[in-house]
Amino acid sequence: MMLGVKQQWLFVILGSIFSYAAQAVTFSSQLDNTRWQLEASKFSCRLSQEIPTFGRAVFEHEAGEAVRFQLQPIEKVHFTQGAELFAEAAPWQPGLSPWRIGSVKQDGQGKLDVRSEYAQNMLAALSKGMMPTFTSAGWYGTDESLRVAVSAVNFQTAYSDYVNCTSDLLPVNFRQVARTAILFPAAQTQLSDASRERLRLIALYVQNDNSVKSLYIDGHSDNLGRRLLNRDLSKQRAEAVTDYLVSLGISSDIITTRYHGERYPVVKNNSAENRTRNRRVTIRLERE
Numbered sequence: 073m074m075l076g077v078k079q080q081w082l083f084v085i086l087g088s089i090f091s092y093a094a095q096a097v098t099f100s101s102q103l104d105n106t107r108w109q110l111e112a113s114k115f116s117c118r119l120s121q122e123i124p125t126f127g128r129a130v131f132e133h134e135a136g137e138a139v140r141f142q143l144q145p146i147e148k149v150h151f152t153q154g155a156e157l158f159a160e161a162a163p164w165q166p167g168l169s170p171w172r173i174g175s176v177k178q179d180g181q182g183k184l185d186v187r188s189e190y191a192q193n194m195l196a197a198l199s200k201g202m203m204p205t206f207t208s209a210g211w212y213g214t215d216e217s218l219r220v221a222v223s224a225v226n227f228q229t230a231y232s233d234y235v236n237c238t239s240d241l242l243p244v245n246f247r248q249v250a251r252t253a254i255l256f257p258a259a260q261t262q263l264s265d266a267s268r269e270r271l272r273l274i275a276l277y278v279q280n281d282n283s284v285k286s287l288y289i290d291g292h293s294d295n296l297g298r299r300l301l302n303r304d305l306s307k308q309r310a311e312a313v314t315d316y317l318v319s320l321g322i323s324s325d326i327i328t329t330r331y332h333g334e335r336y337p338v339v340k341n342n343s344a345e346n347r348t349r350n351r352r353v354t355i356r357l358e359r360e
Contacts (some may be wrong), residue, residue, distance in 0.1 A: 097211050099126035100203070100221035108230035110237065114280055115245065117237035119230060121222060129222045131191060131234070135242040138188035139195070143206060143220065148182025150218060155184060155206040159197035162224055168202070176206065198227045242280055249274045252355045253338075254313055255348060258296065261308040263316060271313065274355060275320035286358040287322065289314050291331035292338075294347035303333035306353075313353045 101107075101123060111118040120130040127145040134140075145151070154177045161168035173193045179185045184206060186194070194204040203221040211218040252274060254267045263271070278284050291310030293302035314329045339346040 096207065096217040096219040098219040098221065099123050100219075101223040101225065103225055106223040106225035108226055110230060110233050112233070112237040112240075114240060114242050117234055117241065119234045123220060123222070126220060131195065133234075133238050133241065134245050136244040136248050139191045139238075140188055141186035141191035141194055142179075143176075143184040143186070145182055149212065150182065150220075151176075151178045151184055151206070151208050153208065153210070154178055155208040157186065157190060157194075158205050158207065159193070159202045160205045160221065162201050162203055165201060170202075170205075173197075173204070194222070195231070198222065198224045199231060200224075201227075242277060244273050244277055246277070246281065246284075246357070246359075249277045249355075250357045254309075254353045254355070256309055256351045256353070258294070258347070258351065259305065261305060261312055263312055267313075268316065271316050271355075272320060274357075275317055275322050278322055278357065281359075283359040284357050285326060285360045287317070287327045288354075288356040288358065289317075289327060289329045290354045290356075291329075292336060292350060292352050292354070293334050294350040295334040295337070295341040296347065299333060303331065306333050307331035309351075309353045313355065 101121060105124065107122065109120050109122075111120075115135050117133045118130060119132075120128055122128055125146075127143065130142045130144060132140055132142070143151075154175060157173040157176050158170050159173060160170040173190050176184050176186050176190070197204050201224045203224055205219055205221040208218045252270060254263070254270065278287070289310050291306035291308075291313075293306045293309075295302070310329050310331045314324070314327055317327065318324050334341070334350070337346075337350045338352070339349050341347050341350060
């Protein structure tokens with residue numbers, strides 16, 4: 073019977089995987105010692121598994137971001153050339169075919185960083201009882217290959233808790249709100265609907281992060297018009313932002329409001345587009 077090109081390619085891949093596994097040094101948790109640990113907060117959900125004598129497998133879903141995965145070896149000598157990532161059948165899943173997720177690179181510090189799309193594929197595989205497995209050639213410079221498998225044992229209960237954690241995450245993280253610019257039309261001081269929504273996110277974050285101790289609000293203008301008028305415009309804009317944040321429950325005691333007129337443009341005032349960028353109020357969050 074003649075095989076199609078796709079069928080032939082599939083047999084080549086599967087044959088390579090099984091041959092690779094037979095010759096590889098493998099690290100993985102065993103049935104009786106697989107533990108999933110969840111660290112949960114409004115800021116991040118971290119689901120991890122220790123891989124004995126090798127390191128740790130970590131899923132991390134930070135507020136405002138997609139889930140990511142990192143494989144953290146104890147020693148940095150592994151995966152210098154990156155690795156191939158597969159979803160492989162667990163020992164109790166005979167006949168289930170593996171599938172390739174993709175290639176993964178080392179981050180320069182010995183860790184394998186897995187992008188969000190692949191991390192989601194790994195979670196899907198674990199939910200099906202399969203084992204996401206990293207493979208690489210040249211274990212410790214030898215002819216043996218290296219396999220590191222993330223065990224699916226006890227995953228379902230841990231995953232349920234993880235999903236509950238992600239549903240409670242804040243919509244933004246500190247990096248996303250620590251520096252914000254609110255733009256204004258020419259000669260205008262009123263907040264737009266989009267600006268109000270952005271300020272609501274900032275207020276929500278500040279109200280949940282006790283380490284934020286100060287907010288610095290600075291008003292600016294472009295250079296069109298009289299300098300004194302521009303200074304007054306920047307003052308009104310900064311006060312509009314301050315007043316709205318206070319109305320949302322932010323204490324005025326932690327807010328410092330300043331205004332600078334046209335003195336500190338972020339770009340040269342040599343075009344309409346640049347002047348739009350200069351008509352702004354910046355909000356800066358500072359932690360203790």
